[in-house]
Amino acid sequence: MLRKGFCSKTKTVSAYYVVRFKSSSTQDEYQFLQRSKVPTMHFQPSLPRLPIPELSKTAERYLNAQRPLLSAADFSKTEEIVKSFVGPNGAGPKLHQQLVDHDKKNKHTSYITKPWFDMYLSDRVPLPINYNPILVYIRDPNEAYNRQVIRAANMLISSVRFMKSLRAGILEPEVYHLNPKKSDNDTFRTVTGLLPSMVSWYGAYLFKAFPLDMSQFPSLFNANRIPEIGKDVLFQDTSAKHILVLRKGEFYVFDVLDSEGNIFPPEVILANLQKVISMSDEHPPTPEYPVGVLTTMERDSWAKARKRLKAISPQNETALKLVDSALFALILDDKSCSGHIPLVQNFLHGDGTNRWFDKSFSLIIDKDGETAINFEHSWGDGVAVLRYFNDIFKDSTTKPRVHPDMQTNETPEVTQLDFLLDQEMKGIISDAKCQYDSITNQLKIDIMEFPGFGKKICKKHKVSPDAVMQLGFQVAFHKQTGKQVATYESCSTSAFRHGRTETIRPCTMATKAFSESINSNNPPSISELQAMIRKCSEVHGALTRDAAMGQGFDRHLFGLRKFAEVHPEYSKELPQIYRDPAYSAINHNVLSTSTLSSPYVQAGAFGPVVKDGYGIGYLIADDMLGTIVSSYPPHRDGADFVNCLRKSFEDIYNVLVK
Structure with a gap:
């Protein structure tokens, strides 16, 4: 069974928030990070093709x-x-x-x-260290906003605002401006926005501006790399409205979008994160058999283990579907990292107990509010990740929606995902943990x-x-x-x-x-x-x-x-x-x-x-x-x-x- 953090009538609660929050004059502004004059994919049809060299x-x-x-x-x-x-x-x-x-x-x-x-x-080597890179954020300039739950809430809200803007086609297109003073302005956006998509790139070129490919951007969210024998597959379910949160090796999910696709109010997001922390505090620091360690395995071995995990119980299959389809993984580490090297080690690989390396990306926040992105590399490269990285930092620090003194009496709706494990599965996890420790210690x-x-x-x-x-x-x-x-x-x-x-x-x-x-x-x-x-x-x-x-x-x-x-x-x-x-x-x-x-x-x-x-x-x-x-x-x-x-x-x- 799935374990609930708080049992209540979800539909009633959600409807209440929709009605209450829609009455706010800032509702539309809250829902979207940007409202670009030029549609997000406006330049895509006219992008030049990658040449084949002589x-x-x-x-x-x-x-x-x-x-x-x-x-x-x-x-x-x-x-x-x-x-x-x-x-x-x-x-x-x-x-x-x-x-x-x-x-x-x-x-x-x-x-x-x-x-x-x-x-x-097709590569069968484990993802952590071999493929997944990290980008570490600077701290929030306002130190009070570096409290773990505050920074997590603000970055989560900014992430969903980014995602909604992207899917609504109002996220600013990614453009390289050779001379920003002459092209990164309203004139450029007005002129290129009026041009048909099939010729819009050429209009941008006249400004010495070069639109970049954005085909990878949609794969940021609701995506997961699923291990299969011989060759993995990329999975995506854009209908899912929940976020995956990991803390102390346990898995939690809660919706960040209501039934109409609106972002829940900041107080609700904060209440859910606080609930995750309180629920996980009831557990030992590390589970005896942390399921997330399975994503550190050699890919064929992980594919077999995942098949075995699903076969144990329909409950496990349901939990995996929720993990796979989540917007992304928000990871709350229950420890601080003293010094730059331990910080890098934790974000790059950690001990594997509080990670799910298969997600398109994980936003990791340690106890001191230090934050990084660890991303799976097959679906995309640095351009998409860096754009997301930059935009949510700017948004979460200049327009924070959750404040250190914010009080919330909202009713949290958090579901903990329980995996049923038999002795064979416990042995696989234990072996995977030993193997991962051996690699990371080297x-x-x-x-x-x-x-x-x-x-x-x-x-x-x-x-x-x-x-x-x-x-x-x-x-x-x-x-x-x-x-x-x-x-x-x-x-x-x-x-x-x-x-x-x-x-x-x-x-x-x-x-x-x-x-x-x-x-x-x-x-x-x-x-x-x-x-x-x-x-x-x-x-x-x-x-x-x-x-x-x-x-x-x-x-x-x-x-x-x-x-x-x-x-x-x-x-x-x-x-x-x-x-x-x-x-x-x-x-x-x-x-x-x-x-x-x-x-x-x-x-x-x-x-x-x-x-x-x-x-x-x-x-x-x-x-x-x-x-x-x-x-x-x-x-x-x-x-x-x-x-x-x-x-x-x-x-x-x-x-x-x-």
């Missing part, structure tokens, strides 16, 4: 990325393999034509969409902040801040190991319809030359080193522009490989380019890096993508460079890398400012 350009870019990683002899071998692949009798032209033909038949999407979804959903987090060096100095010396940051990673790894390795930097291709990401390859001949020079016992002159930094910046800038315009090589080669895997001629033995050790090596990304820029981001982090790698989340402020480095000792020494990174930035800074 095969010869892909070959050239691939070889340029391989050059700093290979010896002269190995590069010569790889060069011959690539020439054979793209030659008139090679596999490349045939596979490329298949990809182009397929793309022409599917103009509603991009060539990367399906294989990219398949890649994510992961090391190291943090570096480098004050006094940031965007201001980089721009003063006319070099790209991102290029300088990436150069620091290259110099640090060379300082630590004397080598260059495959490096991944994520770049959004959301300027195109159904774009996902492309890879920037920051390890270049320019960064290799600078790393070897600055780390040598006899470095060149300061003026020569400055010229080398400028060269690194130019090369990195070109790579970034190419990637953002869909002109990298990684996604193209990935798409060609997918066609080769089902091609009669190549399915048994893939073309040699994919069997070349150099191809495996460049896709073994020892340095995996990513950043999302926002004034509301305190930190961003993710796990290494390979066992002997570093996961590097970084921030570039006006006067500070910051990184969070994850690693698995003894495969890599994160503390030593951070020390090398600090020395690298000292070296780069001293070169630039002299």
Whole structure:
């Protein structure tokens, strides 16, 4: 059975709130976070399609990325393999034509969409650390609003306001303004809003503004990744009106929307959250068999366990449906995290007992009001998550609906979800917990902040801040190991319809030359080193522009490989380019890096993508460079890398400012 926190006549209570709250003059303003002049999806039909690069350009870019990683002899071998692949009798032209033909038949999407979804959903590794990243909020500027239940209530209300605005089509479209002073204004919105959707993108382009793909935004809410053998599925039920709350490993749900789709008043939201806390306080700090730990498992194992869980009782199946369909997971941790590293560890993985990693995203708030988003990555990328992240911070801090002194006498309607477990299921949960503890205990987090060096100095010396940051990673790894390795930097291709990401390859001949020079016992002159930094910046800038315009090589080669895997001629033995050790090596990304820029981001982090790698989340402020480095000792020494990174930035800074 489902356990109720408070038994009453739900229909009567809901009707009372609808009538009472509709009488407020601010009701409509409360229901929606924005009322955009331009409909949310106005630009979507006219977005340009993600281009398929020319095969010869892909070959050239691939070889340029391989050059700093290979010896002269190995590069010569790889060069011959690539020439054979793209030659008139090679596999490349045939596979490329298949990809182009397929793309022409599917103009509603991009060539990367399906294989990219398949890649994510078919991978069997556990989601936490391996895939789910985090974004950590700065604190509410008004400290009184950082009380856990107050911040949770305000962020929950702002989230539902965001969701309702999105679904009503009145959330401001996501647009990149090249010159915000000239385009981020009412004139732009009036002109582009009057244009038909099929040509609206071109109108925005005349303002030097670039609308971004918003196809991922609807997947933020009421969504869940469900494990299945071999390949997971993404589930969504937009009719559900409830939120999932986890506290002390127990599951609770309550409606945040009434029968007419209106958000319940702030007093009701607060009362329900207070009820969750009081109900969970009646339980031990941690359940003996925390069901949420199951989402930390290898995906096939979790698929079997979930099937077993449903078979035990219809009650479990009902509970899982409520978990799957909830707007998102709101997680209230009953502990404080002292220090930056414990904070990152808790938000990135925790102990698994108070998590459900399969939800599209979880909003996690600890006892001190520290808050983060942990999101499942298959459905979408940083653009959608960061927009939600920014909007609800601004809304919850500038228009808080719940206040520290708010009193409520409302009748809460909270349902606790009980899972019935047999001995086999208890054993599965216990084993999963031991396995997860083993993995998380291996992961090391190291943090570096480098004050006094940031965007201001980089721009003063006319070099790209991102290029300088990436150069620091290259110099640090060379300082630590004397080598260059495959490096991944994520770049959004959301300027195109159904774009996902492309890879920037920051390890270049320019960064290799600078790393070897600055780390040598006899470095060149300061003026020569400055010229080398400028060269690194130019090369990195070109790579970034190419990637953002869909002109990298990684996604193209990935798409060609997918066609080769089902091609009669190549399915048994893939073309040699994919069997070349150099191809495996460049896709073994020892340095995996990513950043999302926002004034509301305190930190961003993710796990290494390979066992002997570093996961590097970084921030570039006006006067500070910051990184969070994850690693698995003894495969890599994160503390030593951070020390090398600090020395690298000292070296780069001293070169630039002299």
